[in-house]
Amino acid sequence: RENSSENILSSANRLLLHEGRLMLAESTRLLDVYLFLFNDFLLITKIKRNKKKYGGSDTSLFPVCPSLTPELQSFIREGGFCTVLDQPIPLDRLIMKNVEPI
Numbered sequence: 001r002e003n004s005s006e007n008i009l010s011s012a013n014r015l016l017l018h019e020g021r022l023m024l025a026e027s028t029r030l031l032d033v034y035l036f037l038f039n040d041f042l043l044i045t046k047i048k049r050n051k052k053k054y055g056g057s058d059t060s061l062f063p064v065c066p067s068l069t070p071e072l073q074s075f076i077r078e079g080g081f082c083t084v085l086d087q088p089i090p091l092d093r094l095i096m097k098n099v100e101p102i
Contacts, residue, residue: 013039014038014039014040019072020069021033021047031085032047034082040090041091044089046083047080048082050078
């Protein structure tokens with residue numbers, strides 16, 4: 001919901017524990033997603049690439065938060081962005097397991 005996503009990152013006590021890319025199996029297709037694991041919830045975002053090419057090669061025109069991973073900074077500089085795929089998943093409702101790669 002748009003109205004509830006405005007303050008999603010506003011907690012002063014929220015910590016980003018891990019972030020990274022993942023391929024999500026969604027019914028019959030694979031989805032390129034970027035996960036943000038906070039100390040209280042997991043946020044799944046869909047990776048989108050801007051189809052418009054920016055003129056020039058000066059990447060300084062795209063300010064990027066220095067706390068983001070180099071991979072995400074590079075992606076944003078290339079015109080990419082992430083949109084929230086679904087509501088955040090509270091960690092008290094989530095079970096995480098290591099699985100062997102297929």
